Amino acid sequence: MPRWSKDRVALVGDACSAVSLMAGQGASLGMAGGFVLADQLARAGSVDTAVAAYERMWRPVVEEKRR
Numbered sequence: 925m926p927r928w929s930k931d932r933v934a935l936v937g938d939a940c941s942a943v944s945l946m947a948g949q950g951a952s953l954g955m956a957g958g959f960v961l962a963d964q965l966a967r968a969g970s971v972d973t974a975v976a977a978y979e980r981m982w983r984p985v986v987e988e989k990r991r
C-alpha cells in the first residue's frame with residue numbers, strides 16, 4: 925500500500941510488514957516496528973511527525989527483508 929498511516933491511525937506488524945513464511949521474521953519485524961513507532965511518538969512533537977518518521981525509518985528495513 926502507498927502509505928502506512930492516515931491521520932492518527934498507523935499500521936504495525938503484519939498489517940504493513942508481513943513477509944513470506946520462508947523469511948521467518950514476521951514477529952520480529954512486528955515487535956521492532958512497534959518499538960520504532962513508540963520511540964518516535966515519545967520524541968516527536970506531534971503524532972503526524974511521529975508516524976511519518978516511523979514509516980521513513982522502518983519501511984526500507986521491511987522492504988529489504990521482503991526482497
Ligand SMILES: Cc1cc2nc3c(=O)[nH]c(=O)nc-3n(C[C@H](O)[C@H](O)[C@H](O)COP(=O)(O)OP(=O)(O)OC[C@H]3O[C@@H](n4cnc5c(N)ncnc54)[C@H](O)[C@@H]3O)c2cc1C
Nearest residue numbers: 936937938939941942943945947948949950951952953954
Ligand atoms: C506458521 C507460521 C509460522 C511463523 N513463524 C515465525 C517465526 O518463526 N518467526 C517470526 O518472527 N515470525 C513467524 N511467523 C509470523 C508471525 O506469527 C507474525 O508475523 C506475527 O504474529 C504478526 O503479529 P501481528 O501482531 O502483526 O498480527 P497477528 O499475530 O496476526 O495479530 C492480529 C490480531 O488481530 C486480531 N484481529 C483480527 N481482526 C480483528 C478485528 N476486526 N477486531 C479485533 N481483533 C482482530 C486477530 O485475532 C489477532 O489476534 C509465523 C507465522 C505463521 C503463520
